Amino acid sequence: MSIVIIGTLDTKSEEIGFARDVIEAQDGEVHIIDAGVLGEPEFAPDTTADEVAEAGGTSIESLREDGARGDAVDVMGRGAAEIAQQLHKEGVLSGVLGLGGSGNTSIATTAMRALPVGIPKLVVSTMASGDVEPYVGVKDITMMYSVADIEGLNRLSRRIIANAALAMVGMVETDVDMEIDKKPTIAITMFGVTTPCVRRAREYLEDHGYETIVFHATGTGGQAMEELVREGVIDGVLDVTTTEWADQHVGGILNAGPDRLSAPGEVGIPHVVSTGALDMVNFGPPESVPDEFSDRTFYQHNPQVTLMRTTPEETAAIGTIIAEKLNEATGPTAVYLPLNGISILDIEGGEFNDPAADEALFEAIRETRNDDIELVEMETDINDDAFAVALAKAVDELVRESDST
Template sequence: MSKIYVIGTCDTKEAELRYAAERVSVAGADAVLVDISTTPSTATADVTPEMVARHHPDGADAVLGHADRGRAVTAMGEALSHYLRSRPDIGAVLGLGGGGNTSIVTAAMRVLPIGVPKLMVSTMASGNVAPYVGPTDIAMMHAVADVAGLNAITRKVIGNAAHAAAGMALNAVPETMQDKPAVGLTMFGVTTACITQIRHLLDQECECFVFHATGTGGQCMEKLVDSGLLTAVLDITTTEVADHLFGGVLPCTEDRFGSVIRGRIPYVGSVGACDMVNFGGRETVPAQHALRNLYVHNPQVTLMRTTGPENVAIGRWITERLNRMDGPVRFLLPLQGVSALDAPGKPFHDPAADAALFDAIRSSWVPAPHRKLVEIDAHINDPAFAEAAVHAFREIT
């Protein structure tokens, strides 16, 4: 039977962790107590810090014995990630603790597939939890009182968390045979018309999952690819790359496109909304950009038009990753504009800047039988472009 991995630092929270493991057992599940202390611990856990630390790529010495607590915590998070990935019997993961423990446990939780229950009881859970949760399905539960002793409050909170973890593990959501393949699509407000048309064309044959290209949205889509929950991608809106390269507030990470490279799944992509970098309200735009072509989308969002040199960098960055894809790839260039704002009479219409983007992709492209660059003489939101994207998708799936 799958087990509940109860994880924390036994050097400071042994009683609380043992109470959680006890409640898991009372609820009918098997508990495994994992000690991730980075200072000497006399606890007798099922899995000791040394056992976890040995899973670090550089060995246990890279984790234990550091005078620098920050380095030790980071290394233990990496070791725990490798440890959990090696376990075939995880029914759920339950973590307890403050800032350091939350950092270690959630780092490891984030490497697990979507759908594996992950519950973190944390003193940090009432604030900004984005750095801990990332693009995953981690549930954060506020500890209310510090996880520093058992009392009327902590027993209730920890007990409820233990019962919840056991309930998730013992009542797994049944797998269903989907008649339709699961496909991920990336969309921004300025490419909504395109994605809506694609969805309508594919609805009868695919289950479409749309991800808003807000940085986290792209990461969520790629996490689902890594988890095996998406079988193909229509990555039409790659605007997060512009923010990543030029200081916008909705950036991707260096691993953008990495899941497709690793998974070799069918990929249809484009340069949707690569004509813009996102900032907050107008007053948040950096002073060095004050004279740039800015468009106030709403009081909270200001867009900056990308220049020709910026588009060259964007095109090369994307193409370098496309060239590493070994699965079937079609990448489409909408020659008449890449967003709703990049059209004749619209504020970001700049054919020269678009040409720089397209030329950078053409010049960096490495042709291969499975990988083709397709130029469409249409705007990205035109029906002709949506039809071409669907045609390319059907060609490689």
């Protein structure tokens, strides 16, 4: 098993070689992938830039002749991802280390995002102190700020690169038995306004032999959950909080993209869905709310988060979308509707209480769902203890039925 280092040997041979030497001094094995396009490496890598470019769909000569940096980074990122996945399938790759500026950060993290969660991934980057979402995505990538540019070895760069290399050695060589008392795993989606429901459902499930993973429905949370479903980490999904579809449809900042609600159905695992927090769309501070919404109902969650109440027209459209998504499911699927409120703010007397908007949501789901999608309606709000337990029992029963077939 090797630590794979991804870097541009035409510009960073000295620094990559130093990282290799630190790892090998700890009796670690290293596999170097050269992602450089500009020139020849100062030492021979294990995977050449030619091989990376070919895996990315072109040749290194074409990239050099074209001279378009953006295209080259894109191709080398795709190629590095293909090679990293292949090394993982062959049992060669135990972790990935990258180091460089924005170009190699993009290339290395593209490869890292193609690998399963749990494989150690670390990049030393000049970009690590800013917005790292484009690099990290929904994967467990550790970013270490290089402080100074990664250009030559000095007392600062040696220490930082050595720390990163030693961290990788520690991650890949520390043997933690993750299979001890392994339990079936249920993913649960949560927002602040559905927390009481999720806590009670989680307690029930854990008391009945499950491990639970709670995902904050902030866009990346929903994406991460769906990615783990596709990777086979999750045995069932309790989708209490589908609020990301409100942001996706209306234009809020916490959307999870058009594939949200797709993965459980594609994989065929049990999926119990509710309508948590579909009464709200998320924006930043009040001044960030688009002018077109100036006449709407708002709630200031905190100085950085402004919530906007969805209208009956919006909830009807969202309900239709959700039902259509679930109709495509290949596994057991159920929808639970809390008729007396879909969030803490939506109960009687709450700031977002709007029975007409809720009913438009519920009716769209009723009318659009296929008959094989189980529908349960309860005269409670979503955070009622009885509703939470009903959700937990439903996903428990579906998982047990699936296991018995």
